[in-house]
Amino acid sequence: MNPGYELPLDEAAYSFGFLDEYAKREVRRAILKAVSIPGYQTPYASREMPMGRGFGTGGLQLTLSLIGPGDTLKVIDQGSDDSVNAVNLRHFVELTCPGVDTAERTAEATLIQSRHRIPEAPLTEEQLLVLQVPYPDPLVVVEPSEGKRKIMHGEGDYSRLLTKLYEDIVQFDEITISHRYPTRINGHYVIDPSPIPRYDVPRLHQSRALILFGAGREKRIYAVPPYTVAEPLAFEDVPFRTEDFREEHGNRRACARCGAKDSFLDEIILDGGEKTYQCSDSDYCNQQLAMRSAAVEASA
C-alpha cells in the first residue's frame, strides 16, 4: 500500500506499525488471497499483540500491515470515536506509526477500523474499511467440526444454515438474527459479516471501498472486494429486511440530537425510564447537527 517507506530509527526500537516486516508481509499476502477469493476465510499466523484477544487484535493487525505515513486513520467502536476501545486502538497506532494522521470525520479517513458498525457516510474507492471479527465462521452454529465446515464452504453447501433460518421463521414468524447476519459473497462463500447490525449489511453490496475482516483469535482474514455482490441469506417469500425504527404509529423515529431520520439509531434509556433515540454513528450525528445549525443561521 505504501511503497518505499522507511522504518523509523527511534529509541523505542519498535518497527513501524509494531509488527515486524515478516509479519506484515504475511498479513498482506493473506489479504491478497482473501481479495482474490471473495468471502473465503484465509488462515494466517495471527501475532500476539500487546492487548487481549477479543479487543480487536485481528483488525489491528490488518490496519498495522496496511497503514503508512500519509494515511489518515479513523477508529470507531459501535459507531463512536470516543469509546474506550476505539481511543486505545487509535492511541496505539499513533504511538507505533509515526507520520500517520488520525481523524474522526469519515470523509477524511483513508483507512477506517471499526467494530460493530459501517459508517453512515458512503465510502469511496480511495477508502479501506477494516472490521474486527470475533467469530469468522457462520457455519459454526450448525457444524462443530472445522474439517466438515471447510467441505461445506468449498461445496457452497449452506442448507443447514438455511434450515436454521427457516426454524426461526416457524418459531418466531421472522428471522431473529440481529447482528452477524450470514451473507453470501460473489455467489459462493457465506461470511459472518462481524457484529454489524442488519441495517449495515446492504452496505457490503457493491461497496466502493475494499472491506477487510480480521479475526485475531480465530486467525482468519476475509474480504469483500469493491463492487462485489453481497446477498444476505433469505427466502423468496420471506425477504431480508433491516431495522426500520418505526414507532407505534408507523413513523420513522428521528435522532433526538440531530433530527436525522436516515441513520441507525441507538436506544437510550433515560433516568426516568423513558426511551430516546440517537444516531449510533457519532461523526454522522455531528455532521447533521452542523448542517442543521448552518441552515438555521442562513435562514435567520
Ligand SMILES: [Zn+2]
Ligand atoms: Zn443524530
